[in-house]
Amino acid sequence: MKQSTTWVGKEVVRRDALEKARGLTKYASDMFLDNMLWVAACRSKYPHAVIKRIDVSRALKSPGVVAVFTHRDVPNNRYGVFVKDRPVLCDDRVRYIGDIVAIVAAESKEEAEQAVEEIVVEYEPLPVVSDPLEAMKPDAFPIHEGGNISRSTRITFGNVEEGFKASKAVVENEYRTAPQIHMFLETEAGFSYIDEKGVITVVAGGQSPYRDHHEIVSTLQLPPEKVRVVIPHVGGAFGGKDDVSVQIYLALVTWKTGRPARFVWDRDESTIAGTKRHASIVRMKTGASADGKLLANDVEIIYDTGAYTALGHAVLDVAIENCNGPYKIPNIDIKAWLVYTNNMVASAFRGFGAPQVMFAMEQQVDQLAYELGMDPIEFRLRNALKRGDVMVFGNKLETSVGISQCLEAAQNHPLWRQKETLKSEKSLPWIRRGVGVAAAIKGFTLGALPDRGSVAVELRRDGGLTVKGSFTEIGQGVVQAVAQLAADLFKIDIEKVEVVFADTGKTPDTSVTSASRQLFLAGNALKKAAENLLNLIREVLTTRYGQKVIEARFENGYVVGPGFSHSFEEVAQMLEEHGLSREVVGVYDVPRVEPIPGSLEIPHLFYMFGATLALVEVNILTGTVTVPKLVSIADVGKVVNPQTLTGQLEGAAAQGLGFALLEEPIIDKGILKTTNLSTYLIPSIKDVNEIEVIPVESFEDEGPFGAKGIGEIGIISVAPAIANAIYHAVRVRPKSAPMTPEKIYWLVKQAGLTVK
Template sequence: MAGTKTTTGAPTDVTQKHNKGGIGESTLRPDGTLKVTGEFAYSSDMWHEDMLWGQTLRSTVAHAEIVSIDTAEALAMDGVYAVLTYDDLPAEMKNYGLEIQDTPVLAHGKVRHHGEPVALVAADHPETARRAAAKIKIEYKELPVITDEASALAPDAVLVHEGRDDEYIKWVSHPNIVHNQPIIRGDAEEAAKKADFVVKGEYTFGMQDQAFLGPESGLAVPSEDGGVDLYVATQWLHSDLEQIAPVLGLPEEKVRMTLSGVGGAFGGREDISMQIHACLLALRTGKPVKIVYNRFESFFGHVHRHPAKLYYEHGATKDGKLTHMKCKIVLDGGAYASASPAVVGNASSLSAGPYVIDNVDIEAVALYTNNPPCGAMRGFGAVQACFAYEAQMDKLADKVGMDRVEFRQLNAMEQGTLLPTGQPVDSPAPVAEILRRVKARPLPPERQWEIADGDADVRELPGGLSNTTHGEGVVRGVGYAVGIKNVGFSEGFDDYSTAKVRMEVINGEAVATVHTAMAEVGQGGITVHAQIARTELGVQQVTIHPADTQVGSAGSTSASRQTYVTGGAVKNSCELVREKVLEIGRRKYGSYHPAWATAELLLEGGKVVTDGGEALADLAELLEDETVEIEAEWRHRPTVAFDKRTGQGNGHVQYSFAAHRAVVEVDTELGLVKVIELATAQDVGKALNPLSVVGQIQGGTTQGLGVAVMEEIVVDPKTAKVRNPSFTDYLIPTILDTPTIPVDVLELADPNAPYGLRGMGEAPTLSSTPAVLAAIRNATGLELNKTPVRPEHLTGT
């Protein structure tokens, strides 16, 4: 590789020597010390001698024909090495996309959303690149904008994508629908007649941003073989690779990807951002190119959570049993498909929530519009549905005249319950129990803001440091919610991972190395891999090799799947390594002790031991200078696609359940909210690392809080332009907005999963939002069918 010597920030092996502990123990992160000393290199920290800076010129309008692009003035500037447009793309393939290759690498003839990349610049300084980009002249001829269901599905609507030939087009009623999924089970129409109470609701879910803190960034280094080395922050290296290589016109082996430090992801790094752009510029200039988005650009650089309109009808008998549910979920996919089809699958199949409902009539659709593209974000379609069905549950419980939690418990799913898709839930589903646990918790004390002399500590009140109330207008409310999230990739996707595990002797000690392509995005996957290796191989020292494309795919760090699938792959490869090690042992020592042939043998504490605890051999002596290395794929049980018309099919592999109780205080006059406590209970099957599990639950809970009370990308409905692309106006919770989050972790093993574990990263994001909304409704008496709730909604202004 050319110039590798002067690349700084390339990840290296991370070795954990002093941090013993197998699965089930709260071992500390292998990268923790690097991260607290500032030495951990994120993708934006990559640096190379003589590197250039890449800059992206983005569309200033949402929907327009590109009449002309003039790059001459930009190219003539000192310090500018390249200016690229669509015409400069080197290969036949000029598009990319997760499910549908509908996204141009650079806009071609037309821009479909505000902020779409149109041209690229490489220059010797970021400011030079910015000035050059500003000199590129683009003439647009604006087109009408499609911004919602009505404008998208009008008979004479402008088509966002003309000439579609993707696999979904034949099932949709209008070309501005990316994908739709109906699900019919039982007879909702007939069952509705038996309902004593029916509630209908129309709900709106705002566009949420992942707002990971580490901006999209990376470094592309051209190599002597005409290929490129790409250091980047992503969620799935191999998926990126499959999209990058064809556009560069290179075989995959000439695009060598290495995962740089990832500053959070939450779904926002599923899609390509700057990867292809940096490679194009590097290959064109022959120089390393670094691209780092600033926060403004980051809001245009990745997809967001689908905003949604949800129409629900539920019925119940007078003794509180659910009779039926009808719903239509309309997701705004924006200008490009991204993960919209899969989001539709999740939203529809999980639209009934964790409840027993035998008669359902469901439809979910995703639209093409000229709004910002939407795709993966933590909770992935299940979040929007949970917000709506949990509001419905409260309304229906009130109508029936039951306690809201008891009503949920009465209708709660259990092991064996059929989903709307007809698929039985085949592992524990402790829905009633997690509700019981959050309800049983003592409530936090009232008026905790009061300090001596009748004064108030405003930090404990709505408005916080802004000093808006000293207790005036403040009313407390309590709300509950529960949700269900699928784990892993569903609908027949071949969801596998690969792990390469090596065992060898270094300095007289048997040690292990784990190499996967799993994107560590903060979740603690590498911590768990080291724990699994210790548990399975009986070693102390484990080295984590950097994630790259020199090993098979690990699948995405999403869908709550990595501990399950790549964890499973690491476990599997460790078991295979163990078998080989034992073979060596049998060969060497088999004749000395009968246990080699008869007993179940384990690797523990650096030794081969019998299940009775007798030590048979020291691993270091057994191995000597032999190295045992296995790379193997591992997959979870297969799933099938949902029927396109009825939605029936065993599409999911596992589920995750969380419940929340929110306690809020609302300044009812000013419409300001302070969340006082967000108690949660979740079944995780088996907590491989309890400290990390609790951290995931608290983090996910807080993202749910954010979209309940403050987070929304605001798009102007007239122009489809984003109005708040900055951290000044897209607000995420600060430490003063975030309450105490007590966590109750249940461990009911799923017999089908490695160690009985349950993927758990997303579920807490589901129920947190509706719980906060329910608590605000409880405090104010308002209906509140939209999230996030704004002061205007609470004050009727």
């Protein structure tokens, strides 16, 4: 039910913005403690090799060195969320160039780096497996004991062969996408110290303090209460800080030396050792009937996870679940592989497996529309999911579905209505213009995986509220949004709401900040907390007034009911007088169903939807593609803060633009050549032109005030929309992203386009 709100839906300037802009906010990389050790890593010299010998004796004698650690210092040297396939410090083998063999702790950065050079590691190089297709072959050199397939699965519904027989048009293509690098401006960074109670405290950029805590205590075998993880403001994450990076090493150094430590990755370390978006090969055969109904989708998905699995098993599920687009398709056959190579490790990146498959599917759909002579949006609308539909995996869609609204918004947009005029308008003779559309879907929440979050609310003596949760502020604005939700749930002025976040010593576990659902999760836990606080207050009031107080509600900073009105300050005092805690906890279990056979987290019960319109200009002489305008349309359930919402969608659009056109890591036999921002290009202010954002509010009953997720949906349809616009402009289909000038140049040349 829709509720009236004061703060939710209101444009409020973020409470953290001014401090950040003035340079006053302390990030993990900004802290320098007294007596602090600097940590440096000795990384592998080979993409793949056996370690014959590690000799740290010279490094130990190097000036300023306090300690050198190897695998012998790690009690349980394997970690990983789905598969424990990753060593903290390599023992028998290195599997990619980011692998760490030893770490040095020294009095200065220079001395630590100097000592790394003094470590002798004797390697015996092994064959480098860099191509996932080669890695999949039965006779490929195995990177892990069980071979090179980290996970494979096949999921079928209906009968694709029958679907293709009934189809009027069938298109079959292979698509590829490159491993996008997160390139957050603050690299992986952290510091550690032992607090006054003897607790090893690790303060580091991350997305889940409790999971990072788990990885530390399980690898170092420390008592959980002896470790605390804090995540301050993070200088960007986008999924790239979902896995641990510096945390275990920092805990190890501080545990063993008793001293504070600092470990901050250089930019090239970050690009080499940080996780990536999975490089993909996606083959699709898709069929549709003469009247434009999608009938069958036969899909092969191959994702390169690099040396280790990281979050790859879940990423593969998201790829499988979303590869059919936001459409109803009766017959599907999806085969998927997550493949080990000696490349950089892939894991979470905004979209979590969806952008790669959507780059494929949304071009398939576009091509089918053209072949059937239908308008691409009309074709999509005919197949678009509706509430109550049975989805491809047999699950009934009973939550909010805004895809038709998104597509209609695209259809009514001037850019779409005028696309033929824009295309034929005179411009420079070598410029071809086109407009393209693509749709997007992505489940939010962790799907069929267990997902529970807690939030604590303290009613302070001064009548204000302190909301405590382990959600992380990675730039997305969750702290601001939580404050707005709390202000409306407790009917209190937002200035009286303090938010404490991401600290295993101070905040309950609000699960991981990922899957576009931290606000959904925290907001629902807050709702429970509000109910719990009100119930507690009712009990106290019942004792006070000697009769059962049933009607009591929050109103304007007061608790009011028939014949009484108490300020929050008074209520706080009453609770104390009754010996009760002023703090309540709200727990929210995300609704879910059992996973379908062959999957871990399929299906989700909740989905975000979106669409992108792109106007492109293709230079047929150089192959350069520019994007004068992007329109980002997203079904967000309910807008909590228009300013942060549009900011999320604009940022996602720009990252999608980078994925589509610019961001191309060069990897030569497992060695990354593009390790900085002058060789791996992310969009600059000159690459991003107009971005228009259109939020669609489909209102999700389960969401706090109707809100769904927002973090990821905006990136998913950008690359295919640009690809489809390129097709509209020059009638070639770019099936490999990024769509660099070189690729487009050759496609255009093959198509025989010339300047008239």
